[in-house]
Amino acid sequence: xxxxxxxxxxxxxxxxxxxxxxxxxxxxxxxxxxxxxxxxxxxxxxxxxxxxxxxxxxxxxxxxxxxxxxxxxxxxxxxxxxxxxxxxxxxxxxxxxxxxxxxxxxxxxxxxxxxxxxxxxxxxxxxxxxxxxxxxxxxxxxxxxxxxxxxxxxxxxxxxxxxxxxxxxxxxxxxxxxxxxxxxxxxxxxxxxxxxxxxxxxxxxxxxxxxxxxxxxxxxxxxxxxxxxxxxxxxxxxxxxxxxxxxxxxxxxxxxxxxxxxxxxxxxxxxxxxxxxxxxxxxxx
Amino acid sequence: xxxxxxxxxxxxxxxxxxxxxxxxxxxxxxxxxxxxxxxxxxxxxxxxxxxxxxxxxxxxxxxxxxxxxxxxxxxxxxxxxxxxxxxxxxxxxxxxxxxxxxxxxxxxxxxxxxxxxxxxxxxxxxxxxxxxxxxxxxxxxxxxxxxxxxxxxxxxxxxxxxxxxxxxxxxxxxxxxxxxxxxxxxxxxxxxxxxxxxxxxxxxxxxxxxxxxxxxxxxxxxxxxxxxxxxxxxxxxxxxxxxxxxxxxxxxxxxxxxxxxxxxxxxxxxxxxxxxxxxxxxxxxxxxxxxxxxxxxxxxxxxxxxxxxxxxxxxxxxxxxxxxxxx
Numbered sequence: 001x002x003x004x005x006x007x008x009x010x011x012x013x014x015x016x017x018x019x020x021x022x023x024x025x026x027x028x029x030x031x032x033x034x035x036x037x038x039x040x041x042x043x044x045x046x047x048x049x050x051x052x053x054x055x056x057x058x059x060x061x062x063x064x065x066x067x068x069x070x071x072x073x074x075x076x077x078x079x080x081x082x083x084x085x086x087x088x089x090x091x092x093x094x095x096x097x098x099x100x101x102x103x104x105x106x107x108x109x110x111x112x113x114x115x116x117x118x119x120x121x122x123x124x125x126x127x128x129x130x131x132x133x134x135x136x137x138x139x140x141x142x143x144x145x146x147x148x149x150x151x152x153x154x155x156x157x158x159x160x161x162x163x164x165x166x167x168x169x170x171x172x173x174x175x176x177x178x179x180x181x182x183x184x185x186x187x188x189x190x191x192x193x194x195x196x197x198x199x200x201x202x203x204x205x206x207x208x209x210x211x212x213x214x215x216x217x218x219x220x221x222x223x224x225x226x227x228x229x230x231x232x233x234x235x236x237x238x239x240x241x242x243x244x245x246x247x248x249x250x251x252x253x254x255x256x257x258x259x260x261x262x263x264x265x266x267x268x269x270x271x272x273x274x275x276x277x278x279x280x281x282x283x284x285x
Numbered sequence: 286x287x288x289x290x291x292x293x294x295x296x297x298x299x300x301x302x303x304x305x306x307x308x309x310x311x312x313x314x315x316x317x318x319x320x321x322x323x324x325x326x327x328x329x330x331x332x333x334x335x336x337x338x339x340x341x342x343x344x345x346x347x348x349x350x351x352x353x354x355x356x357x358x359x360x361x362x363x364x365x366x367x368x369x370x371x372x373x374x375x376x377x378x379x380x381x382x383x384x385x386x387x388x389x390x391x392x393x394x395x396x397x398x399x400x401x402x403x404x405x406x407x408x409x410x411x412x413x414x415x416x417x418x419x420x421x422x423x424x425x426x427x428x429x430x431x432x433x434x435x436x437x438x439x440x441x442x443x444x445x446x447x448x449x450x451x452x453x454x455x456x457x458x459x460x461x462x463x464x465x466x467x468x469x470x471x472x473x474x475x476x477x478x479x480x481x482x483x484x485x486x487x488x489x490x491x492x493x494x495x496x497x498x499x500x501x502x503x504x505x506x507x508x509x510x511x512x513x514x515x516x517x518x519x520x521x522x523x524x525x526x527x528x529x530x531x532x533x534x535x536x537x538x539x540x541x542x543x544x545x546x547x548x549x550x551x552x553x554x555x556x557x558x559x560x561x562x563x564x565x566x567x568x569x570x571x572x573x574x575x576x577x578x579x580x581x582x583x584x585x586x587x588x589x590x591x592x593x594x595x596x597x598x599x600x601x602x603x604x605x606x607x608x609x610x611x612x
Contacts, residue, residue, distance in 0.1 A: 170392060171387055171389055171392040171393040172392065172393050172394055172395040172396075174348075174353055174387075174393075175385070175387060175393050175394075175456075176406065177351075177353055178351045178353060178380065178384070178385045179380060179384075179406055179407045179410050179456075180376075180377040180380035180381070180407075180410050180411065181406065181410045182377075182410075185410075190395060193397055194397065
């Protein structure tokens with residue numbers, strides 16, 4: 001019989017159902033976005049007043065909106081924008097958040113100042129401050145990215161810092177000090193890798209939050225501007241049509257729900273996978 | 286064991302006071318006197334035992350010597366160089382010669398690293414040898430501490446407690462240090478494994494003429510392994526001397542109480558109780574005078590008024606007690 005190594009990374013990945021399901025969903029979504037030119041023959045921004053507010057049919061899978069635009073095409077087009085914003089927010093918050101958290105973990109006096117600034121930033125309601133910032137930065141994709149990055153950096157810093165503070169007190173870190181390892185090396189070799197699982201999980205959830213927040217910002221009209229599609233502004237256009245053409249709401253709404261669900265499943269799965277206490281043979285205490 | 290009288294480490298009036306905030310608003314502060322005026326000398330090639338109850342400041346002494354925490358006052362001369370006066374980079378050079386074995390073999394090894402990397406960390410830090418030489422040295426040291434070479438490719442969690450402590454010893458030994466601080470290296474291990482580790486430490490000492498500062502609360506090991514003994518109570522040394530002297534003539538009431546607490550595997554043995562009453566007082570507000578007077582069965586009024594100095598009662602045997610003449 002073939003020997004199965006229960007500690008091999010692939011074995012563990014395939015035995016984390018939420019991770020598998022989430023990843024499959026996300027792969028389907030991303031490939032649908034990539035294959036948009038093949039999947040539909042419509043132009044996302046071309047009006048067709050002969051086909052206004054048509055319900056879902058063979059020609060228009062998700063129906064059409066009040067300008068006669070194919071909703072399936074627009075959802076895919078908007079998905080690219082939404083996911084791009086989510087991904088960019090994740091990248092920037094990770095970089096900036098890690099740098100700030102490391103500075104705080106390294107210089108204890110700076111830490112006090114940093115954390116108070118973060119506290120102030122976190123005191124504002126997330127979506128509200130993001131909308132204000134997006135309006136300030138101009139109604140564009142990069143404006144939304146900047147706004148969401150500023151809003152989400154404090155969360156990343158706080159979570160990463162708490163992980164850093166815990167690991168900093170570990171005996172193996174003290175042992176490294178005793179050996180004479182330089183502080184920045186202790187940070188990068190011992191402490192940061194230990195905080196990595198926490199960061200990865202947090203950033204996966206943040207991806208989902210960012211997509212939701214982008215939808216919220218564009219919904220009130222300060223985010224991505226029409227005619228360019230994003231899930232938020234498709235949804236925004238659809239509100240007035242809710243009773244007449246409800247598919248206008250369902251198409252982008254479903255896209256958001258499925259994407260956020262996929263990302264949350266991945267986040268949960270990663271949390272399970274990366275938690276050393278749940279690994280076989282590693283469990284102790 | 287070959288012991289000469291050349292001191293390798295001389296600790297003078299070592300003090301460490303921790304601040305403890307008593308009141309949030311007035312910011313009044315109390316001081317925890319974790320280590321208070323501790324002096325001792327360790328000779329090259331010998332083993333020096335630091336004995337005491339949990340919380341008496343033994344481990345704080347170890348951390349002070351390695352400058353993991355900063356001393357409030359005092360000096361520590363290692364080969365006649367003051368460790369506390371050194372710059373960080375001078376100290377880094379010194380760390381090659383002063384290594385530490387930690388109490389908990391579980392948390393003192395990075396769970397994400399292979400054993401090979403853990404053991405090689407001191408070499409990488411101090412730029413010793415080429416990478417091929419380092420690999421060779423790691424293999425050698427693993428063999429010396431009784432582990433197979435291929436155990437270097439495993440992670441710490443794949444080993445038992447005793448084997449992990451061997452990894453910790455390998456890490457401490459790889460820079461070929463002169464002085465190793467053993468902070469209760471066996472108290473987290475099974476009794477059967479304790480003997481193995483103790484024998485390993487003793488063999489290594491003879492082979493590499495190491496000097497140990499052995500922190501423990503287990504007096505049986507002290508008798509077996511250590512040349513000099515210092516008994517610590519609430520941050521102060523109450524009795525110091527050669528192990529033989531102290532075991533033959535324990536003088537301080539606290540030392541006596543410790544000895545009477547050693548279980549003797551003889552059902553007919555009549556124990557001569559030196560009872561020790563109550564709990565260790567809080568180091569936050571240590572008792573006045575002799576810190577032991579609250580639990581001492583011989584306590585006299587003077588004990589709570591004056592602090593007894595450490596006085597020599599025999600060659601290489603000192604004791605801090607007011608009632609020496611009465612014993």
